[in-house]
Amino acid sequence: MAGVLSDGATERRARRMGYRRRGILDAAARVFADVGYERATLEGIGEAVGLSKTSLYYYVRSKEDLLARLLTEVTDEIGRQAAAGLPVDAPAGERLWAFVRAHVRVVCTTPAGRVLARNQDVVLGEASSRMMREARRRHERLLRSILAQGIGDGVFRPIDVRVGSSLILGALNVAGRWDSPEGAVAADRIAEELFTMVVGGIAAHPGEAAATGTGAADAQ
Amino acid sequence: MAGVLSDGATERRARRMGYRRRGILDAAARVFADVGYERATLEGIGEAVGLSKTSLYYYVRSKEDLLARLLTEVTDEIGRQAAAGLPVDAPAGERLWAFVRAHVRVVCTTPAGRVLARNQDVVLGEASSRMMREARRRHERLLRSILAQGIGDGVFRPIDVRVGSSLILGALNVAGRWDSPEGAVAADRIAEELFTMVVGGIAAHPGEAAATGTGAADAQ
Amino acid sequence: MAGVLSDGATERRARRMGYRRRGILDAAARVFADVGYERATLEGIGEAVGLSKTSLYYYVRSKEDLLARLLTEVTDEIGRQAAAGLPVDAPAGERLWAFVRAHVRVVCTTPAGRVLARNQDVVLGEASSRMMREARRRHERLLRSILAQGIGDGVFRPIDVRVGSSLILGALNVAGRWDSPEGAVAADRIAEELFTMVVGGIAAHPGEAAATGTGAADAQ
Amino acid sequence: MAGVLSDGATERRARRMGYRRRGILDAAARVFADVGYERATLEGIGEAVGLSKTSLYYYVRSKEDLLARLLTEVTDEIGRQAAAGLPVDAPAGERLWAFVRAHVRVVCTTPAGRVLARNQDVVLGEASSRMMREARRRHERLLRSILAQGIGDGVFRPIDVRVGSSLILGALNVAGRWDSPEGAVAADRIAEELFTMVVGGIAAHPGEAAATGTGAADAQ
DNA sequence: CATGAATGAGTATTCATTCAT
DNA sequence: TATGAATGAATACTCATTCAT
The missing domain is CATH 1.10.10.60 (Homeodomain-like)
Structure with a gap:
């Protein structure tokens, strides 16, 4: 080479x-x-x-560069872990679970992950900014593709994937703000809880609750 | 006098x-x-x-004071709006919808709201820190009480309310990072989408999807 | 009037x-x-x-003015007390004692006195500076006149009155830096000690000690 | 190495x-x-x-640090000069003379000395404050030991050494406030005058003068 | 590879002082 | 008399960054 x-x-x-x-x-x-x-x-x-x-x-190159590299690296690492050990044609549900677990695990158990979860809004210069934006885009694209696949396969409802992916990422990142649980096991339990809520929602009887929501919206 | x-x-x-x-x-x-x-x-x-x-x-008093006042104020304002026009004994679903709509609306349409959504992690001095922490606590407590009520009434699944409230807040705050849509109408549409996902999840058939998730966890 | x-x-x-x-x-x-x-x-x-x-x-007029007035006032007050109750033709020893006692008393027992004793070196603007300088000059002139009288009367040695007055004032002002003793009595005891030393020196046998000093000077 | x-x-x-x-x-x-x-x-x-x-x-480290270092240094330098060239068992009179000469010389001829003489009352933070306090304490301790020795040897009167050392230092420091005479010679002349007064007092006939003082005190 | 030395640009904060009311 | 409001000028201190060695 x-x-x-x-x-x-x-x-x-x-x-x-x-x-x-x-x-x-x-x-x-x-x-x-x-x-x-x-x-x-x-x-x-x-x-x-x-x-x-x-x-x-x-x-x-600079302090900004340091942050940009760091976040790029850790973001891509999550993507790698999210894909590891899964067949290319794995079902969307499994892929989503792998994604959630990888993200939460990294965000909970590594310093870089915590930095990722917390520093979503730092304002950087052009170069560093682009580097980070692209990594983030890659990450979101992966998540969106999972959502799109699930929707196509009929296992996910036909939601707006952009809204969905943002929501999920926002939801997962909160884990990075908690006192980091030691060990992957604890992180995985958190990942499961978050995964369950994201996938199944919080309603006991989804159809009715959604109706309630709409009703409230109509009622305003 | x-x-x-x-x-x-x-x-x-x-x-x-x-x-x-x-x-x-x-x-x-x-x-x-x-x-x-x-x-x-x-x-x-x-x-x-x-x-x-x-x-x-x-x-x-200081720059920190400025931020603390600002965030305290806007946080409480959301709480006020979330409760406005609702009977005290309103069902949890309606209350949650009102909360989501108020939060998203403020976070999308006001500068202060965007600041709130994005500055969750600034490190402040003792005094300002406490002021903000308390406001945030009030806000979370409101959301948790809604979740608890819903669980008690059997309309929400028996989730961990602390995890749930964090997740929801994290999810809603992402809206504050988007190029703010002008007008309450657009914000309300976003609110509806987020609300639907939070309540109903993204699964087409919740039971099965959740099963998939667990299955994936077992399969690892 | x-x-x-x-x-x-x-x-x-x-x-x-x-x-x-x-x-x-x-x-x-x-x-x-x-x-x-x-x-x-x-x-x-x-x-x-x-x-x-x-x-x-x-x-x-200004902060400086405040200090200048204050110090002028207290300085003159000491002068007044130093002269009070003494016949115009009082012997130098008695006049010096009155001076020392008044100075130490004020400097020990009043806030303004402590300010006087400690703020000998603040740099002020023209106007305030002159006001203070004049008060100080009046004060020193009084002390010098006492020394001159004593020297003329043969009760004080023929010292340089300018050096002598400075030395005495410097020595007396140290009392203003001590934890101020409450009450005039305590202040008077301090005044007596200082007075004794100033007048009698610290030598047990003045003549010899002075000789020693000169000797050391010669020896260098 | x-x-x-x-x-x-x-x-x-x-x-x-x-x-x-x-x-x-x-x-x-x-x-x-x-x-x-x-x-x-x-x-x-x-x-x-x-x-x-x-x-x-x-x-x-800081402006305060600058002052503290400066004063510590110059204070210790005076101590060093005061001890230089003297046998350990030198008589108290000679030691006092050396002390006075060193102090006056430094205080008259060096900027740092003038700073020392004039900035006795600046309020500093903890760290700097301690550094300075300790240097000052060392300095006073030296002077007190000289006084104590002299008293023990019967060449000084049994004065209160704390009062005496303060008085002397206060008296010597006034020299630092005068327009500094150029050269060590001029400074030494001033030192001699001050030394003479400190040791011998200003009274022509010490015993009587002291009596006069006491008499005045009694007469009040 | 590594660093000592030096700096420019930036920044919150303090405070005496003015002025209209 | 008294003060609320407003400000200019000053100032210590921080920090990323450069450069010669």
Whole structure:
């Protein structure tokens, strides 16, 4: 894959670079999760990796870049986990469950996940902004495709997928704001609860409740 | 008790003070909604009201105070609207619909509402923090009481009300992040969609879908 | 003394003005003594008299003016007390004792006195600066005249009166920095100690000690 | 221990850091001496060293810190000079003379000394406050030990050493408020005058004068 | 790779002071 | 007399970022 000559050295350096970058990203995630993006300082992050704040610039373009990379990475990681181990033609219900579980798990158990769940609204510059927006779009597209499939298959009601996907993401992200439960098991229980509500709603007798809602709307 | 004459003057003055404070709060809401709390500057807010930044301090204790007041106010306003025009013994379904509609409407159509929907995670000092926390608690308590009533009446499934209320709020707040639709009508349509999903879920045949979810969980 | 016509009203007003001014000066003294001139705020002083900070400007030109008047007043008051009850031709020793006692008493037992003792070095504007400087000069002139008289009468050694007066004032002012002893009696005991040292020095056998000092000076 | 080569570089760097800090402290001393601590601005100090005001923060924690370090340093320097060249068992008279000369010299001829003499009453935060308090305590303890020794040896009268040390310090500090005489010689002459008065008092015939004082006290 | 040194731009906050009423 | 309202000027301190080494 790599060039023949500078191969060994380059790769080694790249990997070292990767290790460092990893450490930096992780440290940033922890700090961001702790005090929030705006209140976090590069010095603090540097301290957390054992590097001077200036050295950070060797690996990362800017503070915004740091956040953008972090969120992009974790977002895509969720997507990967959501698809892992599922046949391409898995039914929508199963795919949705996998998505929910992956999202909740990451959002509950990792610093980066908490950062993702909480920093939906930071205002960034053009470059970083685009990077993040695209990752988010990928994520939503995945969820929407699941919803669309379910609707096509007749297992989901014909809802507006854009509204639906937003609602679901908003609902799942609340988990990232709770005192993070330790371990995947606890996270999975939360995921189940959220999944059940999202899929089945809260009504005991869905048809009637929906009617009630409409009735109230009409009654206004 | 007060003299007939000075009464008018006094009242006028008090109202002027009110007007000013109102104007400041509103301007702050607009600015916060535009650029986010952290990037907003007191100078910018001052400009938006036509007051020097230092004059702001005549009406407000600090930037944090500004946000806390704003969010407290708008949160309580939603609660008021959610209860308006409903008999005390209204059925849970109707009450939930009123809550959803009020929340979405405010969150979609007012700057302060957008600020509320987006700034769930700002870190504030003790005083402001408490003020906001309490408002939020009041709001959640209202929603929880609705859920509890519905469960008691058998119209809602016996879900965990804490999880449920968080999920619902998270879901509703996403509306505050969309390019705000103009007018209460559009907001109400969104509210209806969200309400329908929250109540009825997205499954075409709830029982089965839920079963699917559980099945997926077992299958993992 | 006052004009025949507007007499009653004017005088009443002047006296009212006087009362207010008094209250303001006293409050300012207390506040200055508590937190220091620079950290004191007009608002705080206003509060201490039960007046809005703006109202202060009716009685006083500025914050600096407040300090200048205060210190001028208290300085002259010490001078008055130092001369009170003494025949014009009193011996220098007695006059010095009266001076020391008056100074220490005021400096120990009154807020304004403490302000005087501690705020020797505030930098003020031209007008206020001159007012204070003159009061201080009057005070020093009094002390110097006492020293000169004593030297002329042969009861004090032929010291440099300028150095001597400064030294004495510096020595006396330290008392204003101690936790102020309540009551004139305690203050008088302090005054006696300081007076004794100033007059008699600390040497057991003055002549020899002075020789020692000179010797050390020579030895360097 | 360190490599031969990097040693030089390291040391040079460390010294540069020292130089900078030194320069900053000195500049601050000059500015504080000129306009007083409260009216001094970080920007002004920065200008005086040829550094931007923000760069100051690379070397110093805060404005208070700057003052505290400065006064601590100069206070200890006086102590050092007061002890220099004296045998440990030097007589109290000589030690006192050395103390007085050192104090007056520094206070008259150095900016930091003038700052010390004049800023006895600035109100600082906890950390800086403690640092300064301790330096002052060390200084007073030295003076008190001299007084105690002298009293024990019978060369000083049995005065209250706490009162005595305060009085002396107050008396010596006045020299820091005069237009500073250039050169150590002038300062030493002032020191001699002050020393003479402190030790021998101002009375021509100490015993009688003291009696006069007491007499005045009795007569009141 | 790593960092020490330096800085510019930004920002909340304080406070004496003015002025119309 | 008294004050509510408004402001200008000042100021300490923060932090991301650059650059030479």
